[in-house]
Amino acid sequence: MLHVNNDEIPADFWRSLNYFNLYRLALVSFILFIAIAFQAERLFGTSKGQLFLLTGWVYAVVVALSFIPMRMRWFKFSWQLAWQVGSDIVALTVLSHASGGIQSSVGLLLMVSMAVAGIISRGKITLFFASLASIAALLEHAFAVLYDDAPVTQYVQVGLLCVSYFAVAGLAHKLAQYALDNQKLAQRRGRDLIGMAEANRLVMRDMQDGVLVVDEHDRIVQMNPSAARLLYNTEAADSMLSESFPLLYQQYAQWKHNTINARVTLQLDGGLQARLRFVGVERDAAQGAVIFLEDMQHAQAEAQQIKLAALGRLTANLAHEVRNPLSAISYATELLQEESGNTRQVRLLQLIRDNTQRINRIVEDVMQLNRRDRAQLETFDLAVFLPVFVDEFNQAERVGSGVLQLHAETCSMVTFDRGHFRQVLWNLCRNALHYGRQLPGSLTLTTGQDRGRVMLDVLDDGSGISVAHQSRLFEPFFTTAEQGTGLGLYIARELCEANGAWLEYHDRLSEPGACFRITFGERRLGKRPVNEHG
Known part of the structure; x- marks a missing residue:
């Protein structure tokens, strides 16, 4: 059997041909049923009953056999269509002749075949089928005039029927071309929409701002990773929206009812702030809205980075010029302090020396910001590192016995630059010692794990940090101490982030004091680590 590659033919073409063949089968079955169950002569005006029945049965067999090559794809699509339409022309023409010619109106059934051929073929071959049907109708009537004494005047009716064949075929062809053009346009628009959807997905994924898309029923349709990071939820x-983010939904509902502006600020967990911007899909948000969340911390951090980068470059350039005068002032002050003087002079000299040291510490702290990215990562066990650190800190800071206590789990492996970690931990412990009561157990170092990440808490029993100051706690140059530089916590956080960790502040709700937590490992999207202290 001849097999032809029909993969290039769309599936809907074969489906249409199958429906056409089902119609032909139903038509011939109906004709045979009427001819057998009733008197065909009275229904169809049959003058040649035997020829009518024989042609009907042959036509039915041909239609039934047409399903086989169509299902098996044995021949080309155009050949199978031509075979079906051609068999219709032959069979219906013979049935029309057996029924008395043009007056039986059986030839009108060929209009359906012409229409289907025009829709399925979608080419000029439709006119060829109309020509064949017209030739068959003319030959049938000519045969009837010559041998059956049919009226010559009926040529006019035959001619009108032929014109109808061409009209139906041409109209079906035009409609098919119009449908094909619309289908190509729809496919092109579909590809464009897919491309635009992919571009939107990539843009949303890489945007620094959070983006949420909600529909008209306030259901979250889409959410980018930045929004998941800000809202600490990746499964929303x-x-x-009302169930996943109640606070955000309140702002959204107020915006929908025109009670607030399109730009508001939302306070998030962990001291974060996000500036909200609502954009309706339509003017009245009837089809949903797009919610933008601008990370205020990110914007503030960028501004601070620019400021500190400029300050770092300035400090690096002027460090030599600044330190030389400071060294001279400090040395001269020490010489003057060695000389005997009155109490007022000693106090002023000590004031000069303290301020020169404070200026020198500021210069050193700012210069360390330029070295925060030079981390030499190594893996070590906190259970081994922390006892050595506690001994060094107690000796250097002259801490009383039992004030600093350590609760470290075994095998707490972390990856960090040892020098950076020592500086961060020293800074946190010094602050805790300064604000604590300096009693036994006032300062505690505790290690633990949450979701596979190692955590280190630095706890004190001081008065804690007020809510008003918590949002500015890690800002550079922010301090509540008279002698502080305001860079300690900021540098500690920068060093943690440079080593793939993060530093956060937590209130101790059950006990007085503060808790600074270092969580080791890259920050991931999702829920925040569990806070055991509130």
């Missing part, structure tokens, strides 16, 4: 897609 396809959920109700």
Whole structure:
């Protein structure tokens, strides 16, 4: 059997041909049923009953056999269409002749075949089928005039029937071309929409701002990673906005009712702030809205980075010029202090020396910002590192016995630059010692794990940090101490981030004091680590 590659033919073409053949089968079955169950002569005006029945049965067999090559794809699509339409022309023409010619109106059934051929073929071959049908109708009537004494005047009716064949075929061809053009346009628009959707997905994924798309029922349709990071929820897609983010939903509902502006600020967990911007899909947000969340911390951090980078470059350039005068002033002050003087002079000299040291510490702290990216990572065990650090800190800071206590789990492996970690931990412990009561157990170092990440808490029993100051706690140059530089916590956080960790402040709700937590490992999207202290 001849097999032809029909993969290039769309599936809907074969489906249409199959439906056409089913119609032909139903038509011939109906004709045979009427001819057998009733008197065909009275229904169809049959003058040649035997020829009518024989042609009907042959036509039915041909239609039934046409399913086989169509299902098996044995021949080309155009050949099978031509075979079906050609068999219709022959069979219906013979049935029309057996029924008395043009007056039986059986030839009108060929219009359906012409229409289907025009729709399925979608080419000029439709006119060829109309020509064949017209030739067959003319030959049938000519045969009837010559041998059956048919009226010559009926040529006019035959001619009108032929014109109808061409009209139906041409109209079906035009409609098919119009449908094909619309289909190509729809496919092109579909590809464009897919491309635009992919571009939107990539843009949303790489945007620094959070983006949430909600539909008209306030259901979250889409959410980018930045929004998941800000809201600490990666599983909110396809959920109700009111259930996943109640605070955000309140702002959104007020915006929908025109009670607030399109730009508001939302306070998030962990001291974060996000500036909200609502954009309706339509003017009245009837089809949903797009919610933008601008990370205020990110914007502030960028501004601070620019300021500190400029300050770092300035400090690096002027460090030599600044330190030389400071060294001279400090040395001269020490010489003057060695000389005997009155109490007022000694106090002023000590004031000069303290301020020169404070200026020198500021210069050193700012210069360390330029070295924060030079981390030499190594893996070590906190259970081994922390006892050595506690001994060094107690000796250097002259801490009383039992004030600093250590609760470290075994095998707490972390990856960090040892020098950076020592500086961060020293800074946190010095602050805790300064603000604590300096009693036994006032300062505690505790290690633990959460979701596979190692955590280190630095706890004190001081008065804690007020809510008003918590949002500015890690800002550079922010301090509540008279002699502080305001760079300690900021540098500690920068060094943690440079080593793939993060530093956060937590209130101790059950006990007085503060808790600074270092969580080791890259920050991931999702829920925040569990806070054991509130």
